[in-house]
Amino acid sequence: xxxxxxxxxxxxxxxxxxxxxLTVPDPEPPEGEVHSHRFTAELRFGGPELDEYGYLVxxxxxxxxxxxxxxxxxxxxxxxxPEFEGLNPSVEHFARLFxxxxxxxxxxxxxxxxxxxxxxxxxxxxxxxRALDG
Numbered sequence: 001x002x003x004x005x006x007x008x009x010x011x012x013x014x015x016x017x018x019x020x021x022l023t024v025p026d027p028e029p030p031e032g033e034v035h036s037h038r039f040t041a042e043l044r045f046g047g048p049e050l051d052e053y054g055y056l057v058x059x060x061x062x063x064x065x066x067x068x069x070x071x072x073x074x075x076x077x078x079x080x081x082p083e084f085e086g087l088n089p090s091v092e093h094f095a096r097l098f099x100x101x102x103x104x105x106x107x108x109x110x111x112x113x114x115x116x117x118x119x120x121x122x123x124x125x126x127x128x129x130r131a132l133d134g
Contacts, residue, residue, distance in 0.1 A: 006046035
């Protein structure tokens with residue numbers, strides 16, 4: 001079932017500044033040099049039913065996960081982090097890697113899907129969708 005077919009959806013966002021430089025051949029300036037983005041991580045959970053308390057997912061639990069992730073990525077140079085080793089630190093890779101950490105931190109999730117969007121500015125984002133194991 002896709003995220004769009006679920007009757008229940010919940011979105012939580014968090015903004016932070018981080019740096020990166022692209023490692024593809026001959027990137028246009030400033031992309032090949034260290035530069036900052038005000039990234040916004042958007043977590044979209046989807047599922048067919050609510051838990052016994054009427055939650056798809058506990059927002060406080062999601063915010064706690066985001067606190068940890070913001071602490072990891074805020075003011076960091078993404079290129080230097082082990083999860084980006086051997087990867088061009090594109091916003092597409094960032095969305096998947098961010099989602100990996102969210103999925104690993106979810107305590108017995110009720111939602112079935114997680115869509116992570118990472119906005120690198122006001123107009124461009126990349127996303128990654130995954131099923132969550134309950």
